[in-house]
Amino acid sequence: MTDMSELVLFKNRRPDKAATFEEYRQSGGYEALTAVVGKLSPKDVQQQVLDAGLKGRGGAGFPAGRKWAGVPETGHFPRYILPNTDEMEPGTFKDRILVNADPHLVLEGIILTAYAVSAEKGIFFIRPSYEHDAELIEQELEVARQANFLGKNILGSTFSFDLVVHRSGGRYICGEASAQINAIQGRRPNPRKGGPHMAEQGLWKKPTIVNNVETLACVPGIIRHGAAWFKGLSATPTGAGTKLYCVSGMVQRPDCYELPIGTRLSEIIDGSAGGLSPGSTFKACLPGGASTSFMPKQFIDVEMDFDPLKKIGHRLGTGAIMVFDQNTCLVAATINLIEYFARESCGWCTPCREGLPFILELLRAIECGEGKEEYIPLLRRMAGHMNHAYCAFAPGAVQPVYGLLNYFEEEIREHISQKKCPFGVVPQGSCQTVWANRGNGLYPGAANTKDKFASCPI
């Protein structure tokens, strides 16, 4: 069933190449823009997106139409739009695939959004690992300009809008909307808080809309086919549209799949992704990137949409599903995640800067067999302190810790009572054996480094 659902965002996805401008045109591309510019008012466009129930795909699920409506109707120009392709949430690679599959779909979405909020400049924020995307977008921007879909007086109207690529220096926090504004302004990208909402005073104190590129890519379809069509794409009555689900980890076919939003987790894993890898059984997954909680088997049939996940105390996040199998030590997995967050913390506020390393220390002690019973409530208390942090980074960072505590407390206890990691021996036949005892054919001049690195704790 899942294989037959309608592709909207990945309609033009090919294995090795991006859809060209012509290919995008042939699939109905830029029809929405032509139907809108000079014919519909910006308010009409906003209303259609609001009616369609499009929720932000960057992690928080904020309704796009409502965000745009926050831009004051009069005054305050220029206005900016920031298509967010920072995508540094571990497990997430949908934006990279989307931009590479159909760059003009993303561009048309951006231009329509600019029209809806009367923005005249867009700054396409791209992380350094995605340099290929940055070059592709720059090249296709020129094609769109030639066709007068971008630049001065688009399609002969009074609407002018242009887009430039901003290359990031690379840090997770730059994906956070207010930090991104600082980054573009050439300031240290700490998040901002307080003051007027960004839709009123954002980049250079002007109205600014930050949207994820997947959110933006949904807009042309909504304009062409209408709000009811978009709602009808969903697998649940409350949802709207399709969703790009990244599936990775211990599955047969890890990839990014476009499916009706609200498709059941079990269908995504067993259907699209071909089930668990040989020899693996499902233990847990992170449903929406590293800033979401582990979900054990009992939730395997949950509908992967904002509301159903919220109802069971979880979050859709970016929809990046990472599957862990029975051989994975989840204490060790959480250590990996908290190491990442502790390293990526921008360091601005104390709970996050000091709290995450402390949580990491507790987890490491547990993993090494030096944990104590009282560390369990202590972990929970420390995670709670993250609610006092300055931005959403720290509360997100401890979601896997909550998952570990809520569903795998027994596993933590085993570490404590056995005074060691119960997964100490890596099962034969895993990829570890592929790597064992290699290291011949040294690079010329390689020194003897056997003391320089420690080995994997599990």
Next chain:
Amino acid sequence: MLPHEIRQKLTLEIAACEHAREKAIDVMYILQRHYGYLSDEAVHEAAGLLSMTPLELEELATFYDFIYREPVGEYVIHVCDGVVCWMHHEQAVFEYLCRKLGVGLGETTADGLFTLLPTACIGDCHQAPSMLINGKFYGLLTPEKIDVILEQLVCESCNPVLTR
């Protein structure tokens, strides 16, 4: 000293911007490419071009992953240590590369060709374990594959991309 052509090109680009600081990262990348890393001299030159103080620029340079304040090799190998690659034994990739290149993490080979660095999830999780070399993706890594990749790089003439 920055060659005249680069200086002039950057001066024009910065002047064309509404706010000079917008260009800070681009300027750092270009100087880094010229010098091989963002040297102290480069920090001062970049700051001058951008009408920022060296301290303001340093605040940025030390924040970002892909700005190198210390010399790096011609090829920078960024091995992903994200959780999906971890599941696929990224640690073994590091160990293999360390052993093969004879360096520890963060170090450069004696001939100045390779620098080995860990990095956050690079968005290639469906091909874990994965790494970037001068911005190019290499996934589904095995020891054999790494051998072939490195051999090719040693043979090829160096063609660094912007982000190195």
